[in-house]
Amino acid sequence: MNSTEREVSGFGNVVLETRDLKKIYLQGKVEVHALRGVNLTIEKGELISILGPSGSGKSTLLNMIGALDRPTSGTILIEGQDIGLMNKNQLAEVRQHVGFVFQYFNLIGRLSAVQNVELPMTVKGLSASERKQKAIEFMNRVGLGDRITHRPSELSGGQQQRVAIARALAQDPKFMLMDEPTGNIDTRTRDEILKLIKQLNEEHNVTVVIITHDAMVAKFTNRTVYIVDGLLYSTQEEAAEAEQNTRIAVDERANGREEVPAE
Numbered sequence: 552m553n554s555t556e557r558e559v560s561g562f563g564n565v566v567l568e569t570r571d572l573k574k575i576y577l578q579g580k581v582e583v584h585a586l587r588g589v590n591l592t593i594e595k596g597e598l599i600s601i602l603g604p605s606g607s608g609k610s611t612l613l614n615m616i617g618a619l620d621r622p623t624s625g626t627i628l629i630e631g632q633d634i635g636l637m638n639k640n641q642l643a644e645v646r647q648h649v650g651f652v653f654q655y656f657n658l659i660g661r662l663s664a665v666q667n668v669e670l671p672m673t674v675k676g677l678s679a680s681e682r683k684q685k686a687i688e689f690m691n692r693v694g695l696g697d698r699i700t701h702r703p704s705e706l707s708g709g710q711q712q713r714v715a716i717a718r719a720l721a722q723d724p725k726f727m728l729m730d731e732p733t734g735n736i737d738t739r740t741r742d743e744i745l746k747l748i749k750q751l752n753e754e755h756n757v758t759v760v761i762i763t764h765d766a767m768v769a770k771f772t773n774r775t776v777y778i779v780d781g782l783l784y785s786t787q788e789e790a791a792e793a794e795q796n797t798r799i800a801v802d803e804r805a806n807g808r809e810e811v812p813a814e
């Protein structure tokens with residue numbers, strides 16, 4: 552990309568950027584600091600994983616960058632647009648172009664596979680036959696051209712996840728957001744799904760963000776960032792050190808509590 556294109560598009564190659572993103576949940580009177588200042592930049596065409604243990608803030612981060620929930624503070628830019636400044640309708644529009652893929656597939660059971668894939672296209676002003684034709688194309692792309700009329704219950708877990716990926720493609724996504732996409736399928740199928748994701752990224756330039764606690768999944772991606780206790784780290788060493796410090800802090804807090812005399 553030359554500098555003129557960069558000026559015209561305004562956001563260059565960056566599809567997603569967060570600046571000092573924080574999220575505090577209130578649990579009764581207790582504040583839970585789920586994100587404590589996340590800075591993340593993702594360029595178009597990246598295949599990136601966000602790797603971290605349970606409770607580190609992965610799903611919270613996904614909810615923020617997918618415009619499903621608002622941060623407590625900080626900025627999220629999607630293709631240069633600050634989504635914090637958007638109203639409900641504008642946010643809904645943004646969300647329509649995020650290709651969500653979840654651990655439990657979230658397909659609609661009473662619809663056939665191809666009808667599930669057609670769903671996101673109903674808002675795009677395509678005719679019924681155009682929608683169907685495109686949905687079949689996406690089913691072919693994920694290797695399920697021979698399963699279009701099957702219901703989700705008639706498909707294996709891996710096949711259901713392929714349908715969910717086809718549905719995400721139908722959203723014409725600015726980027727795909729996958730939360731533990733292989734968390735609910737066996738190891739062999741996991742590798743097939745990951746190969747498919749890699750192929751979509753390489754051949755169709757789909758930007759993919761995979762959120763996972765599984766280092767084997769992260770290995771499939773081209774870049775990994777590590778999340779520990781609501782903060783991102785770019786190397787495993789930094790993440791390990793942060794985890795160690797978190798553990799010490801938790802221990803100290805626990806010890807401190809023990810030393811408080813009972814009243």
Ligand code: ADP
Nearest residue numbers: 576578583585604605606607608609610611612
């Ligand atoms: P992960 O997806 O990495 O397991 P989450 O983002 O789900 O982590 O959670 C991060 C932290 O925020 C955890 O301590 C969790 O208990 C807390 N948390 C998540 N959602 C809520 C909520 N709606 N209300 C209160 N606390 C929450």
Ligand code: MG
Nearest residue numbers: 606609610611
């Ligand atoms: Mg989670």
